[in-house]
Amino acid sequence: MNAPDRIADAVTNHSRIVIVVLLLLTAAVGVGMPMVDQSSSLDQFESESQEAQALERIQGNSDDGTDPYFATEGEENTTSVQVIVRGDGDNVLARESLVSSLEFQQELRNDESINSTLAENRSITGVENLVAFTAISGNLAEREAVLETGLNDTLELQREYLNQTAAGDEQAAAETEAEINATIEQTAESAALGDERAAEYEELVQQAREVESGRWEIEQETDNYEASEEYRNLTATLEQLRLGATTGIFEAEYTQLQEGTVPLEDQLEALESLDDEEYERVVQQTLSDGDGQENVALALMPSSYEPGSTEAETRMTSVTQSTQSDAAGGGMGGGAVSDRIVESQLDIRDLANAQDEDYIVFGGGIITDEIDRSMGDSLAIVGPFALLFVVVALLIAYRDLIDIVLGVVGIVAVLVWTFGFMGWADIAFNQMFVAVPVLLIGLSIDYAIHVFMRHREQREEDGQAGSVRGSMKVALAGVGAALIWVTATTVIGFLSNLVSPIGPIREFGIVSSVGIVAALIIFGALIPAMKVELDEFLESRGYDRRKRAFGTGGGRFSEVLTVGSTAARKAPLVVLALVLLLSIGGAYGATQVDTSFQEEDFLAESPPAWTDNLPGGMSPGEYQAKDDLDFVNQHFQREDSQAQILVESDGGGVDDPELLEQMNRTRDEAAASDVVYTMANGEADVQGPLSTMESVAAQNESFNESFRAADTDGDGVPDENVSALYDQLLEVDEEAASQVLHRTDDGEYDATRMIVGIDGGASAADTTSEMRTFADDVEDGSDGRWSAIATGDPVVSHIVEQDLLDTVLESLMITLVAVFVFLSVAYWATGDSAALGAVTLLPVAFTVSWILGTMYLIGMPFNVLTGMITSLTIGLGVAYSIHVSDRYTLELERQGNVWSALRTTVTGTGGALLGSAATTVGGFGTLAFAILPALRQFGIITGLTITYAFLASVIVLPSLLVLWTRYLGPDVSFDGPGAASPAAASDGGTPAETDASDTNGGSDE
Template sequence: MSVPDRLADALMSHTRIVLVVLLLTTAVVGAGMPMVDDDSSLDQFESDSDEAKALERIDENFTSEQRENATTVQLIVRGSEDDNVLTKESLIDSLELQQEIREDESINETLVENQSMVGVENVIATSVIKNERAAELNETRSRLSDGLNTTVGIQRQYEQLNDSYNETDPEYQRQAAELEAQLNATVENATAGLSETQTARYEAAVQDVREIESQQYEIRSQTDAPAEDPEYQRLSAQRQEAYRNGTVGVLEAEYAALQSSEQPPLEEQIAALEDLDDEEFERTLEETLSGEGDDNFAIGFMPSSYEPGSTAAETRMTAITQSTAGDTAGGMESGMISDEILDSQLEIRDMAESHEQDYLVFGAGVITDEIDRSMGDSLAIVGPLALLFVVVALLVAYRDPLDIVLGVAGIVAVLVWTFGFMGWADIAFNQMFVAVPVLLIGLSIDYAIHVFMRHREQREADGADGTVRGSMTVALAGVGAALVWVTATTVIGFLSNLVSPIGPIREFGVVSSVGIVAALIVFGALIPAAKVEIDEFLESRGFDRRKRAFGTGGGRFSEVLTVGSTAARRFPLAVLLVVALITAGGAYGATQVDTSFQQEDFLADSPPEWTQNLPGGMAPGEYHAKDNLEYVNEHFQPENSQAQILVEGDVADDEFLNATDQARDDAAAEGGVAYTLATGDADIQGPLSTMERVAGQNESFNESFTAADTDGDGVPDENVSALYDQLFEIDEDAASQVLHRTDGGEYESARLIVGVQGDASASETTEEMRTIADDYEDRGDGEWSAIATGDPIVSHIVEQDLLDTVLESLLITLVAVFLFLTAAYWLAGNSASLGAVTLLPVAFSVAWILGTMYLIGMPFNVLTGMITSLTVGLGVAYSIHISERYRLELERQGNVWSALQTTVTGTGGALLGSAATTVGGFGTLAFAILPALQQFGIITGLTITYAFLASVVVLPSLLVLWTRYFGPDVSFDTAGATGSAPTASDGGEPTDDGGSNE
């Protein structure tokens, strides 16, 4: 007795034990299902490339403490040609919305401390308030200065009084009292409205001024040229210091606040705009958005099409910055958005929708929410549709309610095993895993159909004397080897994804493989045991459980299935010639398929209208992120569309800034990928541009910056390290964005940040930035290294990794499956060449499906990128069933045409039912909300169709030729072929009398 026979006999002899053990195992494994988390972050698809590691170092070294763990929400006001978003009313509405956001405690807790919300409205309101405060401070300073001048005059009168009278003289005392009263009145008038501390400081300055004036008065009275006297000069310097203490010194805190970047309270900002008359508002708006000067901060919130200085625009943006530090999700370092951030961004969106203005809220939390919801909505639509289709297909194939129920129960058990494994293995559910249920439904039902149909064939062959248990034993022995081989080759196909550098693809391969093995166990043991027990119970009570196998017994299905065998008998070479031509075309198209890893791949389109008529649990929600992303890309600089060049080494070298200047010019060159601001300048930030901006705002740094430029080309070429030190002293936040300074004060790296156009492809961006980085290195002469990185470049690396995964997994799968099949057939005592023949149609179908992807313009993405391994896995399953059945029938019947007829009607019928249910199952993915899932469903459905056609149309011709030249010595006599092919197949060896060993 062969191994399959013994195993099948053992399973069917202990069906109740099998049921108990496997049901308990299902419960234990299924306990892991509640532990499955979800993760929709695109960062998980990044590999450990040099570019990704460089981006990690940037995140660690180049962000200020406040912005280190932060994410930005873009709050965009959209208008139209006749709807100006720069009116005073529009700006006030935005400030009121910010006020609502601030007043919401749950949102406010997520905001960073300083400048958490910044837009044109804030810049203009703050400018108005600071101008008013500056005017008030200047007025107060002038009053204080006048008071000190008056103090000097009063003190001179004191000195003159001392010269004229004795202190005991009543006239002296009278005039002195009058002068003291004048002095007190002067101080009181000058310090009106000041605090006690400020008043005390001013009074101290007044006292100093009086003492200095007294001493200078004495020197003037003793010399004709007091200005030349050293002591007089010293006292003059002290007087200047006393004046500073009494004016600027008294108002030091107020002047510091005026220079601070901290915004005034929103209430004051709103009031400031409301108090402006139309003329003042227009003037302030023009000045703020003129684009002139070194600091074009406000214009950065305007679209690229905005005309600087214009008082009308169709759209503008406000940036809302939230802190992710301390998030339970691990902050942005893990690429995940915490529930707190996600909920707050959704709440901001709800608040914005309550305003009359058209607001667009775009942020990582909003995107994550839509991706998560689209996955759930896709499952809610696809799951029931797939199950419904399978049930209908099984109803046609089985025509037996009980077998349908067993099939569906088996599918549920397979899914429980699979998702339970994910929970125990701590594998998160991501976008790719939405396809897993549909994949396993299709593959599981494939196993079920082959087992059930073979059992029905055997029961019909056994006749009235056969038993349920005996027929199932023979059926499992016959189909068991093929199922094991199918499982092994399909698992090989999916495990080939382990070579991928992309983590989720590796996980998908592992989880799919576990699910396939689970399908073998469930439909190879659990469901057959359950069917035997139930059928025996029913037949013992008089119910006949005999059913005809699908595709047998003649009829239209049988006629369709015999097309391949008929062609193989009449013109096999012609079939192969046509197939070769089609395959050659497909192979060419395969070389032209694009690769894509774009955020849009995972953003749902607006659901079609028919979905709104679905039952409540299946009806999808609304999706706007994809359209919003297109709008943002068209008008603004998206947050994640930044390329960066990381330079590591001696960045304080005198030549470094010249190299930076050249790199900046190269990046800003016309026709490049750099984003152009409304001012017409490229959005490029680096050490040099930061220093230029600070020099335009700070006089002392401007002097140092100019002094360090010895050749007058606008680029410092000496004392670079000292210049960096001063930059950190003046504006540490800006400096830390472009320079990394160690705790020891050494400068080890710098970066150039290049804003990228929203429509620039990742490959174009990568190519241009790598060229600039190479030039950077060439100019460094070994002093520093440069690498191009950033989100667009890391995305391009993912695209390349996807392409590598496709090629490597295809090669590995084909080689591994070839070795497995040839070894399996050889060990089974058959010709090893049958393994190559079995695999050849699969290679054909791979070329067909890749050529189809090219024709319909479908790129490789994280889902369709696995289509090659899926094609091999599914295709070889169909081929194995045909080849193995043909081999068995050839041994049993001894005639090529009879064996082929039995194979294509018996196993071919099962394959047709399996293919129909699998295609239908995957085809339902076309109704998914996620575009990537739609593409995956369409291409997988085509893959299964091609695999089926290759197995029942192409493979018969290959098998005939193989039998003629490499196979056993059997009859090719068409007259010897049975007119009506036998349906029995026990998988055993022929007996001595030519019959089966049933």
């Protein structure tokens, strides 16, 4: 007795023990289901590429606590939200619009759930804030000028007072003293200082008067008084007092402006206090092309904005949130975002939607929410549709309620095993695993139909003398080998994904393989044992449980299924030639299929109108992130759309003048690139150590002097004392310097970077190509002193795209080779020709070319779901082919005639395959109704894959089997057109032998 016979005997003779053991095992594995976490982060698809590792060095690795190279304090623990106001024909730079935005900011800060997430400094920065800052700064400058004038007048009067006193004109001196006091009082009033600061100003002025008196006395007593050290000291003291009595009076306000912490009430007052002419001037000043604050403002305007214009159709406000208290922080590039951030960003959007103006709120939390909701809504829609279709299909195939219930119970058990394993193995549920339930449902139905239909065929063959248990034993023994082979080859197909560098793809292969093995155990043991017990129980009470197998007994379905056998009999070479031509065309298309790894793949569009009529539990929510993303890409630079060139020292330090010169040339090249984002002022968004020094030099005179002194040849690039210049840059503006320079504890500069803003319409492939060219240019001529690598989110995304494509190709080759070897050895070991393995696999290879060619024709790219299509095609396709080849060799041995064996195969096994294919196509086809775009694509292409696999197995494979039999197969008859035998003995024995089969389990398949 061989292995399938022993297993069949154990299952049928000890059915109750099998049921108890497997139900207990199902319960034990199922305990792991609640432990399954969910993750929608795209970061998990990143591999350990050099580019990804470089990005980790830039940003720091939270897993091992590695500090970032460049991020300023707290920067690595923040995420940004882009709040964009659209004018819809109105001017968003009008005073009413900016005031409305400031009032909206007040609402954000008054909402505790939002305010608690905001970063400490500059948490909200918009054009409205910067215009208000300009107005406040201008007001402070005017008030400061009043103080300056008042102080100068006071000091002039002080000298007049001293001269009058020296001349003994006491009355004039008294009048001058009164005028001095009046000037001080009037100046404080004109500058609107208030009582406290007026007193401070008066005290400083009085001190200045005393110092001025000291200077006057020295001037009277010394001819060369300017050379006097005492006089110089008094002059220096006077300048300090002058500074304190003017700028120093408003130190708090200037600090607030510098830190961006001016109270919103003051900002509103500043805007509302301006007259129309002043307001226009302030807006122009804020948004004019220039250095410093103006550049910040222009970065918040659309790329089409004309600098200095007082009219615009859209503008942006950036909201920075702290993720420091979260278990996992993230940004808009698909990183893990905590529930706290997600909820706060949804609250921001709710408040924005309640405003009179039209707002777009775009952030990582909103993207995460929409991806998660679209996954849930997709399953809510697809699940009932898939279940309904499967039930209808099973009703047609089974025509028996008990068999349908058993099939559904088996499917549930398989899913419990699969998701229970995920929980125990700590594998998170991500976008890819949405396909797992549908995949396993399809395979489970396939297994169930073959077991049940074989059992029905055997019961019909056994007649009234047969028994439920005996027929099931023969059916399991007959179909068992095929099921084991199908399981093995399908598992090989999915385990080939272990070669992928992408973690979720490897996990997908493992989980799918576990589910497939679970399907074999459940439908090869548990469900047959339950069916034996139920059928025996019912028949013992007079219920006849014998049913005709689907596709047998003649009729329309039988005639349709014989198309392949008829073509194989009449023109097998013609069939093969046509298939080869079609496959060559498909292979060419396969080379043209694009690869995609973008957020757009996972962002749902607005649900179609027909979903409005769905019941409440199935009705999807509203989705707007995709449209918002398109708007952001069209008008602004996304917060996460930045590429970088990381330059690291290989021993000599990055404070090399030649490196600075090389980076300057690369900056000029980047400015001319189509993939680089062009800001409203027409300049490319490229930041590096040189641009940072230029910006700081424009605002700090001391650094400007050092910067110019280091540029000895006048080309704008320092060529000496670069290390000292970097030291001074860190002292003057550490925040700006630390974004592009990394200094070790020993004071050496070991890394720098260029940050390149990428245009929203640029592809990841084009971006990566350009950035790698720039990196090569930076490294050119380094002589090993430094190295440069292109990185950043767009580059890492392209690496994932390449990894996806590599996974498709590598898993395809590995699967084809491994399945070919397995089938060849398996057929040889069971007494058939090893060449039958190649014949069985060939239709699957055809199917792969057809499906990839179809993807090219309909413009469907490889993504994290459709990238699995080759594994799925081979896994399902080889299952269909094995069933046909296995049944054909069995019937060939039994009947001895090629045409009779072929007709029996395509009507018997072909009927089971048709039922299986129909239910699986229906299950996967319902994914076309999914809200999640990637899932919808996966459903469509998988439905086509199963259709192709079925057609290849019942139309193409019969011709291949006929040719194999003619040239390499056993010596059998080719006489006559052939007809199915009166009764198809599933065990492969002759009708006379079927009685004995109840004891020996049937012959091998």
